Amino acid sequence: MDVWGGDFAPLEIVKGLKEAHSSEYTLVALGPREELLALYRDFGMDENDFPIEDAPQVIHMQEHPAEAVKKKPNSSICRGIQLLAQRKVDAFISAGNSGAVMAAAWLGLKHIAEIERPAITALIPNTCSYCVLLDVGANVDCKPKHLFHFGIMGAEYAKIVLGIPRPRVGLLSIGEEEGKGNELVKAAYQLFKERKNELNFEFVGNAEGQNIVDGTVDVVVCDGFTGNALLKFGEGLIELIAFFLEREIRDPGFRERFQALWKKLDRSEYGGAPLLGVEGVCIICHGKSKARDIKSAVLRAKELVEQGILEKIRERLAHFSLEG
């Protein structure tokens, strides 16, 4: 756990660490040792329960990712990725500079099989459950085969996280019919279509923006530029609606139910966004993560490790080899 990353670090991260404590796993805290020990004293935590991996350097939220990773090998982010690469930990979680986490993972971890582009994978609430959306920001310019790989990875993730044996996977486009969309999407469509019978998920063709939230698809694949813009627009829209509704709500009983709903819609319950495609479970949390978000990311990491997400992706990729 990167304790020194995020808008509310280190306090909320340490609180989350404490809340997530369990005999089923060990949580290793990454950060400056002395300061961590001081926090442990404040929170009544014991180093035996939460072993410390000293990371004296700090990568700040606004630092240039690639440069920061290069300059600060002893930062909590770089040390965490190193531990993951050495298999000393099973998963790494950070709410810090997400670009730096990606850069460190990209450089420090092998990619699974022939994956060229790891993808950040978000869960978006819909009418009945959640929709897996990827990529939401790791790759701004994609090739068709990258989208195909996102589909394979997203499907394996959906099976574990949503518990669906055969997820419905759609390609984000504008218009449902084959042939609609930009050049990238049209080419990716063909990759999925040609391999339709070998896939262990249902390729449903093009999906439109509304399908991410209407419960008709389980996984939606897109380039990281579009996915990131969508995700941030969605967050903004939810805040906008909350802003308007707050002015209208007078009934305290409703307010409570309203906030419970918001908790579901809000990013906080998502359990973080794994970077799929690298050899290691690496979860990127929202910069605004609070203790409960950190706890849900820990539970998500546990689930992914136990269910063998890496092995499952590796195994599926062995079936396909894409050229170019």
Add this chain to the structure above:
Amino acid sequence: MDVWGGDFAPLEIVKGLKEAHSSEYTLVALGPREELLALYRDFGMDENDFPIEDAPQVIHMQEHPAEAVKKKPNSSICRGIQLLAQRKVDAFISAGNSGAVMAAAWLGLKHIAEIERPAITALIPNTCSYCVLLDVGANVDCKPKHLFHFGIMGAEYAKIVLGIPRPRVGLLSIGEEEGKGNELVKAAYQLFKERKNELNFEFVGNAEGQNIVDGTVDVVVCDGFTGNALLKFGEGLIELIAFFLEREIRDPGFRERFQALWKKLDRSEYGGAPLLGVEGVCIICHGKSKARDIKSAVLRAKELVEQGILEKIRERLAHFSLEG
């Protein structure tokens, strides 16, 4: 007015026509003449008030746009664009097959100055007013100069519709800093930056998804693939939230205020989405448009014609000539 286009055509369109009646302009109805007359009788409308332009052919919502436009020159969409090209009308409004409207406008209308790609322009509510977002679906693959032109057109539109003398224009990207984004956005950024001092709007650099709704920018420019995905995702998200809230709302007083808010957030109040860049005011309404949407599109069209949107765009473009 295309009376034969939209999910609720012709009834809701005729109702909208009647509601929008004014001595300040004349509304010309496009559709099969006999059927229109029958509707006029039902609604107590007079052909002297609402002249009819006979359009016996109908382009359906699911038809292939380019083929339909080619095959049906006497459809309400094609006839409307013809009237606009001949300057027999000042504006054309349709809630029909939006691809067909675009195709007919593309083929039948000249483009303003050196505009290669007309753009569909939406208004998105934000905390204080609205944000102009373009392109939301006309151009799936764009070049940097197209985005630059969208900025110029969007700014003129914002001046008229939002009444802002010097709009803040942002380029949709992921990350605020210069250099963030995909290849398209990075190149477009340079076009804006190099001409910064000649612009009659404020180029604020990159905007992120949340900035569309947080009131920090007045115009957001993006390619039509991303814009369309955003718009549809936003619509879906609003429906999702309404779906959840409906279950929670018991207080009838709140329900009313809630619905008034929804009316604002809902696409219905937007007044349609003009296709900017063609020589003619051409407004595309949502397929689900009802009478009040049609009326607000009429008022929007009147405003754009009176304020001379075409002349203003033409004049601004005369300042810039982009190669390649």
